[in-house]
Amino acid sequence: MEIKKIGVVGCGLMGSGIAEVCARSGYDVVVREVNDELLQKGLDRIRKSMAKGVQRGKLTQEEMDAALARIQGTTKMEDFAPCDLVIEAVVEKMEVKKQVFAELDAICPPHAILASNTSSLCITEMASATKRPDKVLGMHFFNPPPIMPLLELVRTILTSDETLQTAQEFGKSLGKTTVVAKDTPGFIVNLLLVPYLLDAVRALENGVATKEDIDTAIKLGLHHPMGPLTLLDFIGLDTTLYIAEAMYEEFKDPRYAPPPLLRRMVLAGHLGRKSGRGFYEY
Numbered sequence: 159m160e161i162k163k164i165g166v167v168g169c170g171l172m173g174s175g176i177a178e179v180c181a182r183s184g185y186d187v188v189v190r191e192v193n194d195e196l197l198q199k200g201l202d203r204i205r206k207s208m209a210k211g212v213q214r215g216k217l218t219q220e221e222m223d224a225a226l227a228r229i230q231g232t233t234k235m236e237d238f239a240p241c242d243l244v245i246e247a248v249v250e251k252m253e254v255k256k257q258v259f260a261e262l263d264a265i266c267p268p269h270a271i272l273a274s275n276t277s278s279l280c281i282t283e284m285a286s287a288t289k290r291p292d293k294v295l296g297m298h299f300f301n302p303p304p305i306m307p308l309l310e311l312v313r314t315i316l317t318s319d320e321t322l323q324t325a326q327e328f329g330k331s332l333g334k335t336t337v338v339a340k341d342t343p344g345f346i347v348n349l350l351l352v353p354y355l356l357d358a359v360r361a362l363e364n365g366v367a368t369k370e371d372i373d374t375a376i377k378l379g380l381h382h383p384m385g386p387l388t389l390l391d392f393i394g395l396d397t398t399l400y401i402a403e404a405m406y407e408e409f410k411d412p413r414y415a416p417p418p419l420l421r422r423m424v425l426a427g428h429l430g431r432k433s434g435r436g437f438y439e440y
C-alpha cells in the first residue's frame with residue numbers, strides 16, 4: 159500500500175517530533191492538538207527543532223521551509239479524513255487512546271493504517287475500539303524522533319502481514335531501523351529500560367547517593383550518553399509514571415511499581431524538562 163499523507167494525533171513532545179520526521183522525509187502531514195494554544199506551542203517546537211537541525215548542518219534552510227510547508231496544524235479530528243496512516247501520540251492513558259482510535263476509525267478511509275506511539279499500553283485493546291483491527295499496530299518512536307534511529311513496531315495477533323510490511327517500508331522511508339515486538343507491556347526497549355529508571359529513583363529515595371553522583375556513575379561507569387535521572391527529565395516524569403503504572407498493572411511485579419518519590423514529583427508538577435523542573439532545573 160502506498161502512503162502519502164500522514165496524520166499525527168497530539169503535538170506534544172513526541173507528536174511534534176514524529177510530525178517533523180515525516181515532513182522531512184517528504185510526506186504531507188496533518189497534526190492535531192486539543193486547542194489552538196497547544197497547537198501553536200507544538201508547531202513552535204517543530205520550528206525550533208528544525209532550526210537547530212539547520213544550525214548543525216543536518217538540513218538546509220530550503221529543506222526546512224519545504225518541510226514546514228508540508229505540515230498542516232489543526233484542532234479538528236475530521237482533518238484526518240484524507241490520511242493513509244495516522245499515528246497517535248496523545249497522553250499515555252488507555253481511555254483517551256481508545257476514544258481517539260474509535261474516532262479515527264469513523265473518520266479515516268477504510269485502507270488507512272492506525273498506529274499508536276504508546277510506550278507500554280496494550281495495542282490489542284486500542285485495536286478493539288476499531289472495526290479494522292488488522293490495520294492497527296504499534297509504531298514506537300524514540301525521543302527525540304528526528305535523532306533516534308530506532309522504530310519499534312508492535313504487532314498484535316490481529317495485525318495483518320500487509321499492515322506490518324507497509325509499516326516496515328514506511329519506517330525505512332523515514333531512515334529508521336525497525337524491529338518487531340509482540341504486543342506485550344513495554345515491548346523490547348521499555349521492558350528493559352523502565353525497571354532501570356525506577357531503580358535509579360529508588361536509589362535516590364534511599365539516599366544511596368546524590369542525583370548528580372547517580373548520573374555521573376552511570377555515564378562514566380557504563381558509558382551511557384546520560385545518567386538515568388537526566389534521562390527521566392527528558393522522557394517526562396508523568397509519562398514514566400503512566401508507563402510504570404501500566405506495566406505494574408499487567409505484570410504485578412514490584413520491579414515495575416512506581417516509587418513514591420516519582421508519584422510525588424508528578425503531583426508537585428515537576429515533570430522534567432517540559433515543565434522546567436524535574437530532578438534538575440531547566
Ligand code: NAD
Nearest residue numbers: 168170171172173190191192247248249250276277301393
Ligand atoms: P506529551 O504530554 O508531551 O504530549 C501529549 C499531547 O497530546 C499533549 O500536548 C496533549 O494536549 C495532546 N492530546 C491529548 N489528547 C489529545 C487528542 N484527543 N487529540 C490531540 N491531542 C491530544 O506526551 P509525549 O511525551 O509526547 O507522549 C505521547 C505518547 O508518546 C505517549 O503514549 C507516550 O507513552 C509515548 N512516548 C513517549 C516518549 C517520551 O520519551 N516522552 C517516548 C516514546 C513514546
